[in-house]
Amino acid sequence: MRLEGKTALITGAGKGMGREFALLFARNGARLVVADINEENGKAVVEEIRALGGEAHFVYADVGNVESCRNLAQEAIRLLGHLDILVNNAGYIENLALEEITEQHWDRMMNVNLRSVFFLSQAVMGHMMERRSGRIINMASQAGKTGGLNTGAHYAVSKAGILCLMKSFAKKLSPYGITVNCISPGVADTDLSRSVPGIENIIKAIPIGRAAMPIEVAQAALFLASDEAGYITGECLDVNGGLLMD
Amino acid sequence: MTQRGGVVITGASGGIGRETALELGRRGYPVCVHYFKDRDSAEQTVNVLKDECKVDAFAFGGDIADENTAKMLIDQAAERFGTIYALVCIAGISPKNNGNRIFTEDTDPDQWDLVMRVNLRGMFLPCKYVIPLMKRQREGNIITMSSIVGRTGWSGPAGTHYAASKGAIINLTRTMAKELGPYGIRVNGVAPGWITTPLTQSISSAQTGAILEEIPLRRFGRPEDVAKSIAFLLSSDAGYITGVTLDINGGWYIG
Numbered sequence: 316m317r318l319e320g321k322t323a324l325i326t327g328a329g330k331g332m333g334r335e336f337a338l339l340f341a342r343n344g345a346r347l348v349v350a351d352i353n354e355e356n357g358k359a360v361v362e363e364i365r366a367l368g369g370e371a372h373f374v375y376a377d378v379g380n381v382e383s384c385r386n387l388a389q390e391a392i393r394l395l396g397h398l399d400i401l402v403n404n405a406g407y408i409e410n411l412a413l414e415e416i417t418e419q420h421w422d423r424m425m426n427v428n429l430r431s432v433f434f435l436s437q438a439v440m441g442h443m444m445e446r447r448s449g450r451i452i453n454m455a456s457q458a459g460k461t462g463g464l465n466t467g468a469h470y471a472v473s474k475a476g477i478l479c480l481m482k483s484f485a486k487k488l489s490p491y492g493i494t495v496n497c498i499s500p501g502v503a504d505t506d507l508s509r510s511v512p513g514i515e516n517i518i519k520a521i522p523i524g525r526a527a528m529p530i531e532v533a534q535a536a537l538f539l540a541s542d543e544a545g546y547i548t549g550e551c552l553d554v555n556g557g558l559l560m561d
Numbered sequence: 562m563t564q565r566g567g568v569v570i571t572g573a574s575g576g577i578g579r580e581t582a583l584e585l586g587r588r589g590y591p592v593c594v595h596y597f598k599d600r601d602s603a604e605q606t607v608n609v610l611k612d613e614c615k616v617d618a619f620a621f622g623g624d625i626a627d628e629n630t631a632k633m634l635i636d637q638a639a640e641r642f643g644t645i646y647a648l649v650c651i652a653g654i655s656p657k658n659n660g661n662r663i664f665t666e667d668t669d670p671d672q673w674d675l676v677m678r679v680n681l682r683g684m685f686l687p688c689k690y691v692i693p694l695m696k697r698q699r700e701g702n703i704i705t706m707s708s709i710v711g712r713t714g715w716s717g718p719a720g721t722h723y724a725a726s727k728g729a730i731i732n733l734t735r736t737m738a739k740e741l742g743p744y745g746i747r748v749n750g751v752a753p754g755w756i757t758t759p760l761t762q763s764i765s766s767a768q769t770g771a772i773l774e775e776i777p778l779r780r781f782g783r784p785e786d787v788a789k790s791i792a793f794l795l796s797s798d799a800g801y802i803t804g805v806t807l808d809i810n811g812g813w814y815i816g
Contacts, residue, residue, distance in 0.1 A: 482815050489777030489812045522742025527801040534798035543793060546754075546786035548778055549815030550808050557742045560735040560804035 317541040319344035322395040324387070326378055326435065327405030329356030331505060332454070335533040336402055341369035343537060345400070348391040350376040352405075378405045378431035379423065388438035400450040400540045401439050403432045403477075410511075411467040421469045428473035429480075436484055440493070449493035450540050451484060453477045455551055457501045457559050465511045478551055485549035494548035496539045501555025503527040522557030565700070567591035567617070567642030568795070569634060571625050571687055572652025574599040576758030577706070579606050580784035581649060584792050586614035590646065593638040594620045597652065617642065625652045626678045631686035639694055647702035647795050648691045650684040655723040660763035665721045673722045680726035681733075688737065696744045702795045703741075705734045705750035709810045712752055717772070718764045727752075731806045738804030747803040749794045754810025756782040777812030 323340050327333040329351030337349050341364040349364070349371050351357035357373040364371035372394045376387040392398050406428040411420060436451055443449030458466045459474030478497055485495040502508050502517060504526040511517075518526060535554045538544055553559065568585050572578045574596035582592050583606065592610055596603035603620040610618035619641060623630035639645050656672055657663060663672075688703055695701025710719055711727025730750060738748040755761060755772055761781075773779065790809050793799055808814065 485812055485815055486777055490779050492778070494778070522739050523747075523801060523803060524743055531798075531801040534800075535802065538793045538798065543789035546778065546780075546782045546809050546811050547790070547807070548812040552802070552807065553805050554801050556801050557738050557804040560738065 316344040317537060317543070318400075321345045321399040321540070322347070322397060323400035323402060323540065324348045324350060324391040324395075324398055324439070325402040325404055326350045326376065326387075326431070329353045329360055332503070332529050332532055333402075333404040334360050335529040336404060336536050337371070338363060338367075339530065339533040339537055340400075340540065341367055341371060346370040346395055348372050348374050348394055350374050350387055350391070350405070352377050376405075378435065379427040381430065381434045384431055384435040385438045388435060392439070392442055397446065398439055398442055399448065400452070401436065402536060402540075403435060403451070403453045405431060406454065406473070408470055409467045410465055411469070413468055416467055416469050420467070424467075424469040424473050428470070429476040432477050432480055436480070440484070440488060443493050444488065444491040447492045449488070451488070451493065451495040452536055452539050453481050453495075453497045455481070455497040455499040457499055457553070457555055459499065460559060460561060464517060465513070481551065482549055489548045494539070494544065496544075496547060496549070497551040498532060498535050498539070499551050499553045499555065500527060500532050501553070501558040503529055503532060505529065520558060521555070525556065527554060527556060566644040566646030567593060567638055568647045568649060569593045569595065569638045569645055569687065569691070570649040570651060571595045571634075571683070572597070572650075573606065574603040577753065577756060577784045577787045578651040580788040581651065581791050582606050583609060583614070584785065584788035585795070586610040586616045586618065588792055589616060591617040591642045593634070593641070594618060595625060595634055595652065596620060596622050597624065625687060626683035628686060632690045635687060635690040635694070644698060645691055645694055645701070647704065648687055649704040649791060649795075650687060651706045652683050653680045653706060653726070655719050657718055657720065657763060660718060660765055662716065662718050663720045668721060676720070676722035676726055680723070681729055684730060684733065692741065692746070695741075695746045699745040701746040703737060703746065703748040704791050704794060705730050705748070705806070707731050707734070707750050707752040707806050709752055709754040709808065709814050712808070712816060713814050718768060734806055735804050742803055747799070749799070749802060749804070750806035751787055751790055751794070752806050752808045752810070753787050754782055754808075754813040756784060756787060758784055775813055776810075780811060782809060782811060
């Protein structure tokens with residue numbers, strides 16, 4: 316129960332990695348707000364958590380919309396009483412060649428993947444600074460360091476931007492006892508990665524020889540959220556089986 | 562709690578090493594406490610591990626940069642514990658001039674060699690001898706000890722030789738991780754910032770005061786900050802993490 320007494324807001328928690336984070340955090344004692352753009356998925360996760368005996372609330376959010384981010388932050392603090400942990404997980408991948416990316420593709424990607432992280436972090440930081448305590452965990456990606464293997468350049472840039480935001484926020488917020496870190500997964504075993512052409516060759520290049528199980532990425536997030544990682548800030552924790560070491 | 566072999570910790574008699582031994586003992590690992598000179602501290606750590614953590618433990622003294630010593634350390638731990646689950650290489654030295662920096666042009670070539678010998682060869686040798694054992698069982702963990710100055714270089718109290726050795730260790734960690742990943746062996750490191758231990762105690766408070774202002778979290782690290790990260794990296798929770806050197810520095814360097 317490494318998060319006993321803590322509260323967390325997790326975006327994009329209705330499925331995939333976000334859902335893994337939510338369940339693992341709940342199993343470790345955290346009270347949660349599950350935020351998602353898909354109400355059915357989000358509410359299903361809330362029910363799963365309640366069935367475990369945990370406390371969770373669903374809040375609809377379209378993180379691509381700044382007002383929605385601000386409302387989400389306010390609502391999460393109201394529902395939970397206070398906020399200890401923000402996990403900026405919401406986002407999407409899009410695989411487009413350079414010549415295929417339009418302004419619409421670019422703008423949407425930046426709004427949903429990157430701008431959301433900035434404005435949601437901004438919306439919670441005052442509360443965390445007053446409490447002189449908090450954790451912000453952002454989902455980066457190996458693509459943000461390499462430019463992307465099987466993802467569009469716009470996706471890679473959004474993830475690179477998240478790394479930079481982490482540094483800005485870490486420097487500003489850590490004097491208030493708030494740590495700000497990133498997790499950078501490599502290849503995770505999800506429906507999405509299994510559908511990528513040539514994925515077997517990429518996996519051959521991974522020293523550990525397989526894709527990550529989503530729970531392994533979630534465990535890294537749990538570690539960063541816990542008291543054990545209290546002296547770690549401004550760090551990007553790679554969870555990639557050795558695929559990239561930089 | 563895990564009972565799939567013991568943990569060997571080099572340089573476990575003081576500071577971070579001792580706290581790591583205790584943290585792992587609390588998590589149920591049997592521990593071999595290697596030390597160079599401080600036998601009393603090592604024996605005391607062993608007693609705490611046995612009496613309070615209720616795990617098997619023993620002390621092993623010797624020069625970790627000596628081939629025979631390193632080999633005996635691994636052999637004895639393997640025999641005592643049945644096998645070795647993890648090797649944590651913490652042993653290292655950081656010579657100073659009464660707490661002050663030894664500048665590059667003042668560095669004695671023999672002292673340079675000594676630092677490389679203890680910090681690099683003393684890390685390579687136990688790894689060399691534990692790898693065949695870990696390959697046979699297709700499982701294992703190695704933890705290396707770098708430092709923030711291994712990333713950044715530093716013209717502070719720690720010497721040129723120390724920083725260079727710690728930089729090399731980040732590289733060594735990556736090579737071993739790439740080589741050993743296919744055998745189920747994970748290799749990761751930690752790069753602590755300013756941790757309050759005997760190694761940093763000799764530095765004047767005037768110097769430490771200036772450093773504190775540069776640390777975003779506005780405190781020095783504690784040995785347990787590092788020990789808990791090592792325990793995480795060794796655990797199955799970190800089962801997909803390898804080749805990483807985890808910065809534990811309060812934001813002093815964000816790179």
